[in-house]
Amino acid sequence: xxxxxxxxxxxxxxxxxxxxxxxxxxxxxxxxxxxxxxxxxxxxxxxxxxxxxxxxxxxxxxxxxxxxxxxxxxxxxxxxxxxxxxxxxxxxxxxxxxxxxxxxxxxx
Amino acid sequence: xxxxxxxxxxxxxxxxxxxxxxxxxxxxxxxxxxxxxxxxxxxxxxxxxxxxxxxxxxxxxxxxxxxxxxxxxxxxxxxxxxxxxxxxxxxxxxxxxxxxxxxxxxxxxxxxx
Numbered sequence: 001x002x003x004x005x006x007x008x009x010x011x012x013x014x015x016x017x018x019x020x021x022x023x024x025x026x027x028x029x030x031x032x033x034x035x036x037x038x039x040x041x042x043x044x045x046x047x048x049x050x051x052x053x054x055x056x057x058x059x060x061x062x063x064x065x066x067x068x069x070x071x072x073x074x075x076x077x078x079x080x081x082x083x084x085x086x087x088x089x090x091x092x093x094x095x096x097x098x099x100x101x102x103x104x105x106x107x108x
Numbered sequence: 109x110x111x112x113x114x115x116x117x118x119x120x121x122x123x124x125x126x127x128x129x130x131x132x133x134x135x136x137x138x139x140x141x142x143x144x145x146x147x148x149x150x151x152x153x154x155x156x157x158x159x160x161x162x163x164x165x166x167x168x169x170x171x172x173x174x175x176x177x178x179x180x181x182x183x184x185x186x187x188x189x190x191x192x193x194x195x196x197x198x199x200x201x202x203x204x205x206x207x208x209x210x211x212x213x214x215x216x217x218x219x220x221x
Contacts, residue, residue: 034209043198043214043215044198044210045212049207049208095153095163095164095166096153097153098143098153099150100150
């Protein structure tokens with residue numbers, strides 16, 4: 001089992017819809033959780049981080065964390081074509097480990 | 109604001125040659141990570157350093173070695189290059205006590221012919 005698993009893509013949503021990205025992790029000692037966005041050939045850039053159970057909202061993005069279920073998700077409201085990218089879930093304990101990423105396409 | 113600097117940005121080598129990638133972290137960041145990302149793959153953790161000491165080791169081949177120097181910059185040395193080593197190599201840094209966020213460099217693209 002991989003340390004960090006993400007829902008398999010690619011994921012395609014129409015413009016204006018909600019995109020839902022999911023991630024599970026295996027290490028119960030994980031302390032912090034990150035969502036990175038990566039455009040093709042570019043370096044990952046941080047979208048959000050979350051430490052505590054519950055929801056954390058930042059503009060159109062909402063991260064949700066459930067440590068009991070070892071589950072973290074990212075919701076993107078009012079999806080835009082510019083949101084089309086690969087989204088990487090990352091989990092940190094002593095070091096940062098990434099999931100395989102979910103490719104999101106937002107169609108105009 | 110200063111970011112993570114990687115060099116070279118592009119590198120082309122022949123099989124069995126040696127390559128060295130350099131990473132200059134954000135000032136006052138004491139932790140450096142190296143990742144390898146093949147085409148269509150997720151970033152694979154290679155190795156990390158904290159305060160010039162190796163802190164963790166991932167899927168780094170024995171042909172690769174790395175170190176962090178007194179000025180906190182890091183170098184990834186790759187020998188006996190294979191075709192499968194062709195990838196984007198990212199360096200990332202973070203500071204102690206920060207949110208834990210990694211700040212990535214723009215990557216070094218290695219092509220092995």
